[in-house]
Amino acid sequence: MQNDIKATHQKEAVEALKRVVKHPSSATDPAPDAPFGQPIRDALDEMMQICDELGFKTYTDPDGNYGYAEVGEGEEIFGILGHVDVVPAGDTADWSHDPFELVVENGVAYGRGVQDDKGPSIAALYAVKALMDAGVTFKERIRFIFGTDEETLWRGIAVYQQKEDPITHGIAPDSEFPVTYAEKGLQQSYFVGPGSTEFSLKMQHAFNAVPAKAQYNGPKLAEVKAALDDFGFDYETDENGITVTGKSVHAMLAPNGTNAVLRLAMALDQVFPDGPLGLIGRCFKEDATGTNLMGDVADEASGHLTINISNIEVSPEETRMQVDMRIPVTVDHDELIEKMTKKVAEYGYRYEDFDYLAPLYVPKDSELVEKLMTVYREVTGDDTEPQVSGGATYARTMNQCVAFGAMLPGVPDYMHQVDEQWELEKMFTAMDIYAAAIKAIVGD
């Protein structure tokens, strides 16, 4: 009988996942009451409808920034943070299935969002549903909070923070098991300095990846090649000039990559020594730990700082460098920025803030982390230690909140990728972990 009930919840979870996956909820132009586009609003409404059907009390922000669903009584709130938006599917022809039509094949569910973050949200939701059906009562309110633009600028969850009750503690099922108890501070910014009339650079790279290519087709091409040769840097030549080549990795792993833009800038600084790239050529070089700029910045809780300069544009008016920095959790942000601002000023640059996400740090010996780890080990028998990450989840937006699952160790990472998929057995194990953890923390 118990197994029948379990099988029913599993089946219902997959059906619910199908309903939310069908909305292609990546950010588009705003529509009325849909600040990040109608598909995201539709996905939010669908999720809230599911919660409503399961017996949760629901509230949807009328402006469409967030929604929440609640069960249980009490002053305190155990928050479970998810998001209904997804990254775009890209060219759907590259997918083996329609990304917005959940297909289960050989026990694997395919669809955009099944790993990030529709699948994990649904797994946690049906874990709570299983507890409700088993007659478990809760000494706190369990509140699912759904954000709407996690893949872009986190404006939806910011409106939640302004308007709604803070949580007492909680989890974000939007990462990996076991627990991520530290996420580095994430600072994106610009260094802006003098331009050049001798040469120009134009490119368009994202903040969060180490660029593998950098093109140059301007004056003194032969000299630039010679400088690259002197450094021993790789490049290709064709009718478009020079393309310096490197190795792309996520910005949080910048020291493991090879940054083609920095290598080109170092060569250009050799050829145009009175130009604007001395900051790179004579100071920063290609050290993605930022030591040349700020000294050795690290802590025991979360390791070394990383920094990625992914884009450098040079025009006659200005030079603009795009900077992504992951700051260890116990390091003072303002002091660090002050130090950096002084250093870049020596090379004629000013510091310009773009976006900052404060770090997450809930110590390993805190009650929350210890309870989650105990349950995780009991259910899985796996003794992986709590994790530190340079990545960012909603957990960092709230009090006493950590990322917890839903990917088990060894599960291939399909987040943001073509053919996003999740093995259902793994999803069901995640449901078991969530049910046991939530019962241990908020069960009466």
Ligand SMILES: [Zn+2]
């Ligand atoms: Zn996510």
